[in-house]
Amino acid sequence: MNSIGEGLWQAARLVATLNPDLVEITALSLRVSLGATVVASCIGLPLGAWLAVNRFPARRFVIAILNALMGLPPVVVGLIVYVLFSRSGPLGVLGLLFTPTAMVIAQVIIITPIIASVAHQAIRDLWADYHDLLISLQATRLQRIKTLLWDGRRALMTASLAGFGRAIGEVGAIMIVGGNIDHATRVLTTAIALETGKGEFDMALALGFVLIGLAILVNLGLHFISRTERGARW
């Protein structure tokens, strides 16, 4: 039982030869999960900031809901999105089921609460520091949120990366709404599930290692970008 070694070896071979199937599913994995991260960040980051600077009666309740939604089981999200986008469902006419778009939608639902929660935490700490300054400058609410989002951008990147991490490794929801169709909606995680089902553990592990490598590359890439920014700023 030397599957892990075999898996590593096979992963190296697949990557070195730029196996066309591997390139295709890896590109789709990136496209879906990065797309979902971008959309979820556009919703989650401002939402987190807004919750940090505003005081309203149901605030605690909303935050509690948001935190609870972080644990949303992807299979349930997948099922809900499936029922909505099924031809027999309310949004069936759009014909989005079993397309990458449906997969992005499902992942946005899964990771927005994570991004918003982490962002809220980060912004709340920053808001404690900036509160007096921004109030004395008589900044409008929108200006406050903008300032906090910009000055907290490195912490917010962590929020987005947390969301990306969950999206790229997610299999339950995209299996249902994407359908794991070869050359159409197959991504790394659903391919891993498929290979495991076939008892091809070496191949499944190889794809797993590619997935881990990909996640590391994306993280490194983003950190590289943020560091160059810091050098130029001072």
Next chain:
Amino acid sequence: MKFKSIVLGTVAALLTTTAAMAEEMKMAVTTSFANSGLADVLLPKVKEDTGIDVQLLIVGTGQALALGAAGDVDAVLVHSKAAEEKWLAEGNGTHRTEIMYNDFIFVGPQADPAKAHDAEKATDALKAIADTQAPFVSRGDDSGTHKMELKLWKAAGIEPAGDWYKAVGQGMGAALNTAAGMDAYIMADRASWLNFANKGDLGIVFEGDPILFNQYAYLPVNPEKHPHVKSELVDQLEAWLLSDTAKELIEGYQIAGQQLFVYNAAR
């Protein structure tokens, strides 16, 4: 800065790539059909002959029929006659065309503690397993294979229950993985078994009873119920499945020197 633009450019390219538009139709098929590897032989030829890009959704029979009933696929290729007829009676499809059959086998530990190998009939083999309380893994997922297994237990007059009977609620591959891990008996379709890579100490313990034949049928989704289904492509695919090319490919498909499917479409 250069790096940043490269990264952003790549991201933008990835986000905007769209699949080339060919004539596509979606067909829900059972795990056992996909695991057999026959699809990899048939689909490229279908594309070559008809230009149709058949996209497969690989699910259990229960989910396949549900996807068809909801209109989320254009056709269904499954193997559970009773469920198929009920599905047709509910107006979900137009007709049922039998294409081919393969067979189920009982797989178990090679030591064969239940002596299932000595059984004359499939039901006797099940009785032997139940009598010795040898661990038995059931799909338990409402798939065609699961329904067949339940039918056989019923025919054997046994209500399978107890610690030895483990319903895993998963696909054929996952169930075989479980059986291999526990040295348990399991009913599988021959194709999935031959293609399965993690056999462990398991081997075929019983085969050949005609009751174990597994008929595959092609069922187009009813266009009156779901006007968006691509009936024209569905008909073309059916005509292709009834052609000599399909017959030759299906009968010539072998794994480890064994023919897997017997073509029996009425033409």
